[in-house]
Amino acid sequence: MNILFVCTGNTCRSCMAEAIFNKQCDIKTVKAFSAGLNIIPSSTTSKHSATLVMENLRVDISERKAVQITENMLKEMDLVLTMTKYMANVITSEFNDLKNKVYSLNEYVSINGDISDPYGGDLDRYKDTYKNMEISIKLLLKKLREDKGM
Numbered sequence: 001m002n003i004l005f006v007c008t009g010n011t012c013r014s015c016m017a018e019a020i021f022n023k024q025c026d027i028k029t030v031k032a033f034s035a036g037l038n039i040i041p042s043s044t045t046s047k048h049s050a051t052l053v054m055e056n057l058r059v060d061i062s063e064r065k066a067v068q069i070t071e072n073m074l075k076e077m078d079l080v081l082t083m084t085k086y087m088a089n090v091i092t093s094e095f096n097d098l099k100n101k102v103y104s105l106n107e108y109v110s111i112n113g114d115i116s117d118p119y120g121g122d123l124d125r126y127k128d129t130y131k132n133m134e135i136s137i138k139l140l141l142k143k144l145r146e147d148k149g150m
Helices: 013-024 047-057 071-076 085-094 123-147
Strands: 002-007 031-036 079-082 102-104
Touching: 002 013, 002 071, 002 085, 013 031, 013 047, 013 123, 047 123, 079 085, 085 102
Parallel strands: 002 031, 002 079, 079 102
Antiparallel strands: none
């Protein structure tokens, strides 16, 4: 199973979600990727995102380049999880045939609200986003394990 995390520029939230998920996932057949709806070419992970991932996961994503979402990428994924409900709506309005596999992360794990965008904020704002995402991803992993009968 391939999961795609999506945010706006793929430099803050979705790349952190990818790292958190892949580090915590103990289901061998599941892997996460990430992409952005509207990236800036050649942009890399934000400093605060890279710092938090290194501190919490011991994974270096500081040189990771942003990835632009594509139609093929969407179709190849088994599950697409966006950081906001609006982003899920943007994708499904353009690709109506994918509506059964595109959700906001929090919607998919039955949490109200969106994952806030820390872009331009201080380290504390990024920490809040990281913590909220970590909670959602733990629930996601629990749901995937239950779905696979683990």
